[in-house]
Amino acid sequence: MSNFVAGLTNDDPAITAPVYEQYVQYDGTVPVSATVSVSFPPSDHTFRYVIIQKQFSSGGPICLAEVRVFIRGSLVHHKKNF
Secondary structure, three states, rough: OOEEEEEEEOOOOOOOOOOEEEEEEEEEEOOOOOOOOOOOOOOOOOOEEEEEOOOOHHHHHHHOOOEEEEEEEEEEEOOOOO
């Protein structure tokens, strides 16, 4: 995976296409089985959804084994089995 954007939003992405209230760009390539971190600036707002999307459309799928979200010293862990 390479060149992706991570965004935070309260809009359900199944209903409304994501328009990020906050987003962070990751420029570079993530090797297979590697771990990367993306940090958002501090905010007084809370967000319901974390969106991960390719910056450039290459027609290929995004493959994520797991995503971990750390919130003010807490850990929320979501793992989706494919």
